[in-house]
Amino acid sequence: MNICEAVKLAMKNQKTTQxxxxxxxxxxxxxxxxxxxxxxxxxxxxxxxxxxxxxxxxVIQEKRPGRRSEGQFVVTLEKRK
Structure with a gap:
């Protein structure tokens, strides 16, 4: 997930419009x-x-494998689709 996708998802979770x-x-x-x-x-x-x-x-932390807690998003250098 790229950073803009993470912000969009956070906005959706908070029910916040643009x-x-x-x-x-x-x-x-x-x-x-x-x-x-x-x-x-x-x-x-x-x-x-x-x-x-x-x-x-x-939050900046070392990379680690596995699932994250609900509400946490992993942001990568993934390109937009």
Whole structure:
């Protein structure tokens, strides 16, 4: 899963629309969020801003095999399909 897919899934879990996200982070319109979520090279600061707005955080840890707890997402360098 790439980072934008993880943000989308977190938004879905929090029942947050793109319009609500835009309002929370103070950008003008849902289209700004849609554009960010289509980016292949989104900045870490932008991701952190969006995650913070929906009550999520980013954790960096060593890679490990196996399943993650519910609500955790593994982000990789996977290319968009």
């Amino acid at each position: 319009g609500q996200m835009a309002e929370r982070i103070g950008v003008k319109g849902q289209s700004v969020i849609a554009q960010r979520l289509r980016m292949d090279n989104i900045s870490v600061n932008t991701v952190l801003e969006m995650l913070d707005a929906i009550g999520y955080e980013m």
